[in-house]
Amino acid sequence: METTKKKRKRKKNNIKIKLIVLFIITIIIAQGVSYYEKSLTAVDSNAPTEITLEIPSSSSTTKIAEILYENGLIRNKLIFKLVVKNKSAGNKLRAGKYTLNTGMDIETIIGQLSKGRSSENTIRFTIPEGYEIKQMAEKLSKEGLVNKERFLQLTSDKKYFQDKHLFLKELEDGQSLEGFLFPSTYEIFINSKEEELIEKMLSEFEKIYDKEIKPKMKEMDISLNEIITLASIIEREGKVDKERELMSAVFHNRLKKGMLLQSCATVQYVLGERKEVLSEKDTRVDSPYNTYIHKGLPPGPIASPGKSSLIASVNPADVDYLFFVLTGDDGTHTFTNNYKDHLNAKPKK
Template sequence: MVSINKLKNNKNKIKLGLYIMIIFIIVVILSFIIYYRNNILPVSINNPKDISLEIPVGSSPNKIAAILKEKGLIRNELIFKIALKKNNDEDKLKAGYFTLNTGMSLKEIIAEISKGGENKNVQIFTIPEGYELRHISEKLSDEGLVDKDEFLKLTSDKKYFEDKFSFLKELNEGQSLEGFLFPSTYEVYTNSNEKQIIEKMLLQFERIYKKDIKENMNKMDLSLNEIVTLASIIEREAKRDDERELISAVFLNRLKIDKPLESCATVQYALGERKEVLDSKDTEIQSEYNTYIHTGLPPAPIATPGKKSLVAAVNPADVDYLYFRTKEDGTGAHTFTRTYEEHLNADPNK
């Protein structure tokens, strides 16, 4: 039989071990905090020097950290990357020629690079949310950045880029890049070719996908293609950010009961034009993109969704709505209802 004293000794040893572990953890945390604070300070406060450098277009945070460390502008590459992630500044850094100073703190350096540097060889373009490939090709062609036919050829089939972007392997054979050229503002060299511009946009989609979509896909019974397709419909239907998750829920609820989505946006895509008002003939068009006559999602995205629509697609609101209609108050808001009768009787002005 184990003596009481022995049991007490064992308990005391366990307590002592826990205390030591807690103290160790506290020491480690405090040490890291001190280390972090020291490494975000300027490299040289007493004898600051101006340093010129170039951050090439397409540079990753890792590449930028290496450049800054090589130039003697930051103390530690890892701390620089942690600071970026901590403040969500990873996607804000811009290319160009900069003159920075060794007397600048890490925060000041990040803020300066986020403004963008001088570079006469760089051209900036913006792709809005909800654009289709045809719109993107026209815009880039008008701005003198691409040959429209070459751009459309390269985006017509994922095969041209799937060796470099693994997420494209999840799409259907022969599928185009519709929906996967992420809408954003980009900087490219003026002599960039179509392939380089497309890769830059795919890279931005990949970043958003890995950061905000991939983990949440586990709770969805949908493939990547289906999620982006749903997000593209949300993008085209939603006019307000506060309704994206509600619209996502409506379409997902319809999918669950095998009810046609009846999205006007999909019909517009099938028509090849964005008519303000659809008539009954339009909703009868024979197309696999017509969600009035076909159940389920269309075979592929109908436009390029932004981050908010992508996030809404994998984070639907917890509601049982099956219908929504536009309010006639000029706000772009919708009225959401559960039954067809409620939908028909919904006051468009409330």
């Protein structure tokens, strides 16, 4: 009889425990639902405060959530992201300058960002692919966007930006930002400082680097400086995107064989002008950047490579070409694997 009583008692205790656990779970769920619902509401609807902020171009939902949270406009970053996902609004959020307030709930904020209420106090600028820093400084100065001397000073040494852009720490001390300011079209606030323009270009480079370059570099015995230097040469030598991976193969093959790269673009960088035809004297100019007299890659990039050249630098075509020469009116080249064919491919004068 005692055994039966014990079993009944144990059964009752188990039921009590299950009820208690169920009660606790119910409370947790209720609190979670309550917290979720509260997170959807305005941070301060009683005394709304206006806040002006900027959503940079190409910002992810995570980045936007961080900006809103840091400015005290939302209660929870994760819940903001969940709402955006549930509303399929991720691709609708637009970059720009916004004036929001703490009296807006999450749905209102998402609605405002989807409308793209960008401020009229912005201006766009474009950096063409293949530009050198000195060309950027000249262009931006003429457009009234920067002080030329300050821009050149800030871009002359990576130390000014390496604490925020950690990839710069992989470069040599004192190295400039040549090659690392991504060429594209940007939107900035009027009266933005030189640092802000440079930050935008470095951030855009970093996105391409993290996604397209860094994973590939792990498979190659080459440094960041070397791969961007190679990409800059491809940028300056190439005329059409479809040939960039072939050019990359030519330079990779020459490096492996210990051949001179003999890139006209590197000599043009030394000369400070883009001569259509180099003289024999030009190709003998004394500079570590002259790949006609020095083996290997030059000390650093010679221009800012675009996305196609950056990707090509770590994705050389699987070919044995060692030479190329401009032969097409459309900017195309003829590629060969021996010097005799290379000479025969040259356009007859």
